[in-house]
Amino acid sequence: MDKAQIVYDDFAKVDIRIGRVVTVLPFERARHPAYKVEVDFGAFGKKWSSAQVTSYSPDELVGHLVTCVVNMPARNIAGFQSEILILGARNEAGDVKLLAPTHEINIGEGVF
Helix, strand or coil, X not given: CCCCCCCHHHHHCCCEEEEEXXXXXXXXXXXXXXXXXXXXXXXXXXXXXXXXXXXXXXXHHCXXXXXXXXXXXXXXXXXXXXXXXXXXXXXXXXXXXXXXCCCCCCCCCECC
């Protein structure tokens, strides 16, 4: 493992929630291929992210459940305020694939 070991209290500070992608827009100004992605968290509202998930088409992403870190400060990416971090991992081909629930989960639900 590449990172220092943490204790449970460190992990407990991270607010990870399930959301549903509602809007996907092109993001031409991004340094690496990316989309502007709007995610709905139900009672917690909607938030935007810059996401390097261009191995998916926008149509494939809309309606998809995603797992997101929602309690980090917004980050300015090429003039765009990315409010959340959509979690993903690279496959063998190097494409970013979403980390998502395998079952239908209510949007806004916390991950533990």
